[in-house]
Amino acid sequence: MRIKNHPIISFVEKKEVNFRFDGKNLRGQAGEPIAAALHNAGIKVLRHSPRHNRPRGFFCAIGNCSSCLMVVDGKPNVKICVTPLQEGMRVEYQEGKGDIDAGN
Amino acid sequence: MLKNNGVPSREELTEVKPSRERLQQGPVVIVECIQEIPCDPCYYACPRGAFYPFSDINSKPEIDYDKCNGCSICIANCPGLAVFVVDFTYSEEEGLLQIPYELTPLPEKGEEVVTLNRSGEEIGTGRVVKVLNTKKQDRTAIVSVAVPKEILMEARHIKLRREGQ
Amino acid sequence: MLETDLAIVGAGPAGLAAALEAANRGSNVIILERDEWLGGQLIKQTHQFFGSKNEFAGMRGVDIASHFTELVEQEKKIKVFKGATALGYYEDGVLTAAYKRGMLKIKPRTLLIAAGALEKMIPFINNDLPGVYGAGAVQTLMNVYGIAPGERVLMVGAGNIGLIVSYQLMQAGIEVEAIIEAAPQVGGYWVHASKIRRMGVPIKTRHTILKARGTREVEGAQICEIDENWDPLPGTEKEVSVDTICLAVGLSPMVELLWQAGCQMQLSPHLGGYVPVRNGNLETTVEGVFIAGDVAGIEEATSAILEGQLAGLAAAQKIGFEVEEEKIQSIKANLKTLRAGPVGEHIRQGLAGVER
Ligand code: SF4
Ligand code: SF4
Numbered sequence: 001m002r003i004k005n006h007p008i009i010s011f012v013e014k015k016e017v018n019f020r021f022d023g024k025n026l027r028g029q030a031g032e033p034i035a036a037a038l039h040n041a042g043i044k045v046l047r048h049s050p051r052h053n054r055p056r057g058f059f060c061a062i063g064n065c066s067s068c069l070m071v072v073d074g075k076p077n078v079k080i081c082v083t084p085l086q087e088g089m090r091v092e093y094q095e096g097k098g099d100i101d102a103g104n
Numbered sequence: 105m106l107k108n109n110g111v112p113s114r115e116e117l118t119e120v121k122p123s124r125e126r127l128q129q130g131p132v133v134i135v136e137c138i139q140e141i142p143c144d145p146c147y148y149a150c151p152r153g154a155f156y157p158f159s160d161i162n163s164k165p166e167i168d169y170d171k172c173n174g175c176s177i178c179i180a181n182c183p184g185l186a187v188f189v190v191d192f193t194y195s196e197e198e199g200l201l202q203i204p205y206e207l208t209p210l211p212e213k214g215e216e217v218v219t220l221n222r223s224g225e226e227i228g229t230g231r232v233v234k235v236l237n238t239k240k241q242d243r244t245a246i247v248s249v250a251v252p253k254e255i256l257m258e259a260r261h262i263k264l265r266r267e268g269q
Numbered sequence: 270m271l272e273t274d275l276a277i278v279g280a281g282p283a284g285l286a287a288a289l290e291a292a293n294r295g296s297n298v299i300i301l302e303r304d305e306w307l308g309g310q311l312i313k314q315t316h317q318f319f320g321s322k323n324e325f326a327g328m329r330g331v332d333i334a335s336h337f338t339e340l341v342e343q344e345k346k347i348k349v350f351k352g353a354t355a356l357g358y359y360e361d362g363v364l365t366a367a368y369k370r371g372m373l374k375i376k377p378r379t380l381l382i383a384a385g386a387l388e389k390m391i392p393f394i395n396n397d398l399p400g401v402y403g404a405g406a407v408q409t410l411m412n413v414y415g416i417a418p419g420e421r422v423l424m425v426g427a428g429n430i431g432l433i434v435s436y437q438l439m440q441a442g443i444e445v446e447a448i449i450e451a452a453p454q455v456g457g458y459w460v461h462a463s464k465i466r467r468m469g470v471p472i473k474t475r476h477t478i479l480k481a482r483g484t485r486e487v488e489g490a491q492i493c494e495i496d497e498n499w500d501p502l503p504g505t506e507k508e509v510s511v512d513t514i515c516l517a518v519g520l521s522p523m524v525e526l527l528w529q530a531g532c533q534m535q536l537s538p539h540l541g542g543y544v545p546v547r548n549g550n551l552e553t554t555v556e557g558v559f560i561a562g563d564v565a566g567i568e569e570a571t572s573a574i575l576e577g578q579l580a581g582l583a584a585a586q587k588i589g590f591e592v593e594e595e596k597i598q599s600i601k602a603n604l605k606t607l608r609a610g611p612v613g614e615h616i617r618q619g620l621a622g623v624e625r
Contacts, residue, residue, distance in 0.1 A: 001417045003441045007208040008243050008315040008329070011415035036414040044399035044486050055485050057399025061406035062310075063303065064387055064523075081406075082304070107454045109472050110462025139459045140610040142571070143319040145327040161321050162610025181327055183317035184460025207440060224469030242329070244317070261467040 002040060017087040034080035034091055035061065035068055046070055046080065050096055070094050106138060111223050121257075122169040131174020131191035131200070135165050136260075137184060149181035176202050180241035190256050199256035200233065205247045210235055211264055219251055219259035228255050230262060273299040273348075275584050276364050276377035278355040278526060281309020282570045283562025284383035285337040286577030287584070292346040294585040294592055299375055300341070301353040301366050307341060308334025309385055310405065311570060313412040315440070316433055319458070320571035320607065330570060331412075355384075358530040358558070379557045379584040382527055383577060386520035386541065386563035391425070394480035400487025404434045404517035411441045419513030423490050424448040427472055429457035429569075431517030435465050438515075446511050449476035449492055451499060458612070478514065479506065487514055522564045530555055539619030540566030546623050549601070550583035551576060554625075559584050566619055575604045 003011065014029040021038065028037025035058050038046065045055040046068045058068035063082040072078040073090050076098025080091065105113045122132050133154065135146065140162045147155040147165065154172035155165055176189045185204045194200035201219075211217055211232045219230045230249035237245040251259050275291045277284045280302035288298045306312065314330020325333050341347050353368040364380060366373040388403035390396065400419065402410075404426070407418045422443060424435045427450035435445045445465070453475050455462045462472060475495055482489035494505035521542035528534060532545040533554040544566050545553040552559050561580040562573035579600045586592040608616045 003411060003415045003417055005208045005442070006415075007206050007210075007245075007440055009331075009412060009415070032414050036410060036416050039410065039418070040416050046399070049397070054397055055399055056397060057402075057486075059390075059401070059406060060388055060403050061409040065403075084305070106459040106463065108474055110455055110459060110466040112459075112463065136463065137460055139612070141319060141458050141460070141612055142321070142607045142610055143326065144321055145317075160606050160609055162606070162613070182460075183319050183327060184458065185464045186460040208442075220467055220469065222463065222467050224467050242317070242327075 017085060019085060019087070019089040019091060021091045022093060028085045030086065031084045033061075034070070034072065034078075034083050034085050034089070037085050038080070038091070047094060069098070071098065112136060112138060122167075126169045127190070127192050130193050131176075131189055132169055133167060133172045133174060133176075133178060134188045134190055135167060135182075135186060136188065137165055137182075137186040140164055141184075143183065145181045145183065146178050146187060149178040151175070151177060176236075176246055179204050179246050180244040185244070188260065192253060192256065194250060197252060198250040199253045200248055201230070201251055201256055201259055202246055202248045203261060205235075205245045205262070206243065209264070209266075210237065210245055211247055211262065215264070217249065217262040217264055219249065219255060220261040220263055221255075221258045222260050224261070226263070227258055228252060230259065232262075270363070271299060271373065271375045273297045273375060273377050274588060274590075275299070275379045275381060275581070276301065276375050277381045277383060278364075279309065279383040279385055279562070279564075280304075280307040280341075280349065281383060281385050281562060281573065282311055282333070282337070283573040283577035283580070284309070284381065285341055286574045287381050287383065287559075287561055287581030288347050289337070289340055289344065290578045290581035291585045291590075292344050294582065294590040296346065296581075296585045296588075296590055298347045299377065300347060300349045301355050301364075301373070301375075302349065302351050303354045305351050307338040307349065307351070311337075313405075313408040314433075314570070315412050315437060318571060320569070321603070325574070326571070333570075355526060358526060362557075378588045379559065381559045381561060381580050381584060382530075382564055383560070383562045383573075383580075384523040384526060384564050386567055387523050388516065389519040389521055391478075391516065391518050393478045395483065396481060398481045398483055398487050399485070400483065400512055401481055401514045401516065404430050404515050407513070407515045408434055408437065411443070412437060417441060417443055418515070419487075419511070420444065421446055421511045422513040422515050423478070423492070423509055423511040424515050424517060425478055426450060426517035426519070427452075427455045427457060427462065427474065428517060428519070429461060430520075431515075432457040432461035432465060434515060434517060435470060436461065436468075439465065439468055439470070445470045446509050447492075448472045449478065450474045451477050451495060477501065481514055482508070487512055490514055520563060520567045522567060524564055527553065527558075527560065527564065530558055532558060535623050537566065537619045537623055539615040540623065544619075544623055546625055548625055550597075551580040552583065552587075557584075557587065566616065566623070568616055572604060572607055572616075575600055575607070579604070
């Protein structure tokens with residue numbers, strides 16, 4: 001959910017863009033991190049742990065913890081909490097550790 | 105007690121209370137800052153020099169209540185939102201409480217609001233008399249609320265009664 | 270290979286303050302910043318800062334960030350690389366960084382590491398569930414991107430960060446169920462505690478979290494009281510209904526680069542973890558490598574700014590630029606007074622063990 005009224009901060013609205021997540025069409029704001037757009041759409045589960053298959057979300061939101069790795073436009077292991085959203089992006093769940101050569 | 109739960113005890117509050125006589129003389133500042141922390145903007149904010157000079161930045165603010173005229177300038181300058189102004193001479197039954205307010209929406213003049221004590225308990229109602237939010241205050245508004253005198257030294261926050269609040 | 274008088278890793282308050290001071294004395298400066306903006310964690314601090322009037326007290330963190338950013342961008346002697354992640358500093362004095370799918374190689378005459386800190390985690394059942402966030406993440410989400418992290422939050426930790434973020438949540442219209450704190454006392458400034466108490470948020474000291482509830486996402490939490498030995502008291506368990514658990518249980522210095530560079534490190538619980546041994550000018554045991562801000566020990570932004578200024582000047586002085594000794598002494602004196610009170614005691618103790 002976006003915060004509409006805030007006593008201190010005036011959020012500048014950015015351009016709306018479309019992107020695809022797990023086969024669905026979603027909208028977000030251009031330039032915000034992919035994780036922010038997903039969270040706004042109510043999507044908190046970003047990944048499953050490789051061994052025990054436990055759901056994972058982000059934890060630090062500043063690119064430290066690697067809890068939010070996803071496949072973006074075919075490229076695996078993208079930290080979506082610090083990757084800006086762009087029109088037409090394809091965001092997918094990542095299975096396993098990802099192929100290091102994919103998408104490069 | 106402050107250190108255990110953030111609510112000052114009676115004893116802690118006596119430290120920051122002007123004398124009874126001074127309270128009866130008109131608006132006066134109440135600075136509820138009872139811990140030595142590295143902070144001093146209140147001292148620089150007062151145009152009347154009512155804050156005694158800090159011996160170092162960790163000193164607790166101490167006030168010369170005879171110099172303070174309750175102008176309320178220091179309220180918005182305190183990052184701890186710990187400064188209030190009370191006026192027991194506002195009217196026969198009511199006193200005037202001025203508090204810092206950094207929430208949205210701001211109350212409106214004339215609006216009836218719920219008053220809260222230092223633990224956040226509802227202790228009565230009050231009537232908003234003035235809302236000051238100048239550029240200089242940098243988004244810390246100052247809300248003046250008329251409240252029954254009995255709760256003037258207890259009420260420290262307000263809650264709006266609007267739909268969905 | 271790029272050459273410069275001073276390379277700075279991290280454009281938070283410490284790094285920016287250092288860059289400005291060093292450039293002002295004639296140094297050419299290169300700043301490497303992992304993010305796409307300058308200001309580090311200042312950009313999500315919507316509250317007015319404490320500290321002395323001379324060091325921006327009363328200004329909101331986010332405004333201090335834009336103030337610094339503007340100054341740095343105007344300064345011709347400073348070159349900023351955004352989106353550049355420092356990788357290593359090697360025996361031959363070369364600093365490398367990942368940048369735009371390639372690599373930057375820099376040979377700086379002096380180096381300042383001001384990389385900041387990492388959030389700590391605490392063990393409890395289901396602490397990996399989505400909806401368990403670090404306090405910094407909650408701040409980033411709501412104050413930078415304008416997105417509510419949830420509707421109802423349990424805050425774990427009553428230090429300054431826990432208290433301030435709770436207040437910021439309320440400002441964003443989000444409910445805070447309670448703040449729980451394992452210690453018997455509120456760790457943060459009491460004025461911060463008071464302002465959220467009067468808004469109706471309870472602070473429960475001597476409490477801890479036992480488990481997060483939920484299967485895919487956080488749906489609640491179980492908390493309980495703890496005894497003097499910090500063990501849970503059976504029978505005091507309580508369920509709270511929240512969709513977000515915010516952990517504000519401390520920070521640890523982000524010191525990987527300093528380990529890698531071969532600096533002598535020392536464990537200092539008072540400073541948040543392993544930190545480099547340093548001299549009074551914030552120079553580490555590897556000559557020419559300086560530190561400032563949270564990597565030198567977890568503290569507040571005000572001291573990070575002062576440390577940055579000190580390290581920036583000391584680095585400039587080291588390679589022959591003229592720096593008035595009085596200036597250096599006055600910054601040291603300011604730092605000393607800032608830390609002189611009771612709330613600075615753990616810092617003083619920590620520093621006593623790592624300063625040589
Ligand atoms: S209310 Fe006015 S006169 Fe009194 S201490 Fe504050 S600024 Fe000074
Ligand atoms: S400005 Fe506020 S928090 Fe700071 S010392 Fe003065 S009263 Fe205390």
